[in-house]
Amino acid sequence: MESKAKTTVSFHSGILTIGGTIIEVAYKDAHIFFDFGTEYRPELNLTDEKLTTLLTNRLIPELKGLYDERLGYSYQGNDGEEYQHTAVFLSHAHLDHSKMINYLDPEIPLYTMKETKTILRSLNRNGDFLIPSPFEEKNFTRDLIGLEAHDVIQIGEISVEIVPVDHDAYGAAALLIRTPDQFLVYTGDLRLHGYDREKTEAFCKQARHTDLLMMEGVSISFPEREADADQISVLSEEELVQEFVRLMEENPERQITFNGYPANVLRFIKLIEFSPRTVVLEANMAALLQEVRNLKVRYYYAEENSRIQALDPELEVPYEVLINDQTTYLWQVVNKFENLQGGGLYVHSDAQPLGDFDPQYAIFLNLLEELQVSFVRLSLSGHAFEEDLNEIIRMIEPKLLVPIHTLKPEKLENPYGKRILPNRGDKIIL
Numbered sequence: 001m002e003s004k005a006k007t008t009v010s011f012h013s014g015i016l017t018i019g020g021t022i023i024e025v026a027y028k029d030a031h032i033f034f035d036f037g038t039e040y041r042p043e044l045n046l047t048d049e050k051l052t053t054l055l056t057n058r059l060i061p062e063l064k065g066l067y068d069e070r071l072g073y074s075y076q077g078n079d080g081e082e083y084q085h086t087a088v089f090l091s092h093a094h095l096d097h098s099k100m101i102n103y104l105d106p107e108i109p110l111y112t113m114k115e116t117k118t119i120l121r122s123l124n125r126n127g128d129f130l131i132p133s134p135f136e137e138k139n140f141t142r143d144l145i146g147l148e149a150h151d152v153i154q155i156g157e158i159s160v161e162i163v164p165v166d167h168d169a170y171g172a173a174a175l176l177i178r179t180p181d182q183f184l185v186y187t188g189d190l191r192l193h194g195y196d197r198e199k200t201e202a203f204c205k206q207a208r209h210t211d212l213l214m215m216e217g218v219s220i221s222f223p224e225r226e227a228d229a230d231q232i233s234v235l236s237e238e239e240l241v242q243e244f245v246r247l248m249e250e251n252p253e254r255q256i257t258f259n260g261y262p263a264n265v266l267r268f269i270k271l272i273e274f275s276p277r278t279v280v281l282e283a284n285m286a287a288l289l290q291e292v293r294n295l296k297v298r299y300y301y302a303e304e305n306s307r308i309q310a311l312d313p314e315l316e317v318p319y320e321v322l323i324n325d326q327t328t329y330l331w332q333v334v335n336k337f338e339n340l341q342g343g344g345l346y347v348h349s350d351a352q353p354l355g356d357f358d359p360q361y362a363i364f365l366n367l368l369e370e371l372q373v374s375f376v377r378l379s380l381s382g383h384a385f386e387e388d389l390n391e392i393i394r395m396i397e398p399k400l401l402v403p404i405h406t407l408k409p410e411k412l413e414n415p416y417g418k419r420i421l422p423n424r425g426d427k428i429i430l
């Protein structure tokens with residue numbers, strides 16, 4: 001008698017670490033993977049991002065049949081299965097979930113929300129966002145299949161529904177995965193304190209009573225820290241923009257600049273909507289808003305020689321005007337910080353360098369101090385707060401919980417069923 005087919009889940013990477021989540025769900029002759037980024041460890045100071053370098057440093061896992069054959073990779077793991085159907089899904093545009101998509105075999109379909117497709121292509125316009133393919137032009141971005149919310153994709157006998165959630169990357173989504181005998185859920189990255197809270201709540205309803213919830217737990221990774229003196233604490237995206245407005249109102253005669261993380265599209269849009277000053281974005285960011293939301297906003301060129309055809313020349317503000325301004329503009333600064341006015345104010349809103357763990361952060365703070373530019377950190381996590389993680393679990397009531405994308409998986413509990421804490425490379429049979 002033939003043995004009954006089983007659903008298996010392999011945790012290739014992204015366990016006991018933040019970033020680089022790659023999980024495989026297999027059933028019979030089909031298997032799917034999510035996501036396709038790398039672990040982020042700037043302290044390693046790697047001199048290149050070749051496939052072999054990333055593998056040696058364990059920033060990515062051994063994967064059978066997934067990497068572009070032309071890279072000359074030979075699989076070192078022990079998966080002996082053969083599959084007829086393979087697909088990869090991306091939950092959102094953050095680099096720890098997307099950075100190595102150009103290393104994916106060009107024959108394998110890559111699915112994501114249409115917003116994420118647009119963001120990745122836009123951010124990689126100059127070829128400096130994703131890891132480039134050695135076989136293509138520098139600014140190449142491999143094919144992505146952009147989905148509408150709630151589209152369902154069939155891979156062999158596995159079906160995958162893509163479901164939007166709230167995160168600080170616009171277009172972020174979770175996955176509802178069904179095999180003939182199991183209902184599995186991958187949260188991607190999510191939270192309850194952004195503009196799209198109701199999307200996360202609707203997702204939780206759909207995910208209710210899942211057989212296996214694979215859930216991010218970034219926020220519980222770190223002990224509560226005393227806020228830095230230069231940090232303004234806020235608890236929601238609305239509050240963050242209110243604080244931005246307050247800073248402008250309290251400083252009517254200072255140069256005010258800022259930077260943020262480009263994929264957080266809604267933060268930029270709300271800032272433009274509520275700012276008492278005219279907001280001017282760096283041209284690449286302005287192009288992103290135009291491509292994702294068809295918004296035309298004021299912009300300037302941080303690099304004179306990289307003009308973007310799609311932007312309306314009438315909306316350009318000369319760089320010279322911005323560096324001499326004190327009263328009229330709030331503008332996004334991305335380079336040439338040495339041109340800022342002493343006595344000015346710079347607002348760091350989840351821009352690079354992200355924080356202490358990046359050696360560039362201290363260098364950046366020192367530079368601003370030398371220039372006598374006041375530094376204010378106005379940031380907000382893209383990840384659910386600890387109490388909201390518990391709230392999400394309460395809404396879903398999973399039969400089995402697997403905390404991932406966290407340094408402290410043991411801190412997430414499941415009062416509604418079982419929990420397992422896998423190691424990197426573990427495979428479970430459901």
Ligand SMILES: [Zn+2]
Nearest residue numbers: 019094096189
């Ligand atoms: Zn993440």
Ligand SMILES: [Zn+2]
Nearest residue numbers: 094169189382
């Ligand atoms: Zn993320």
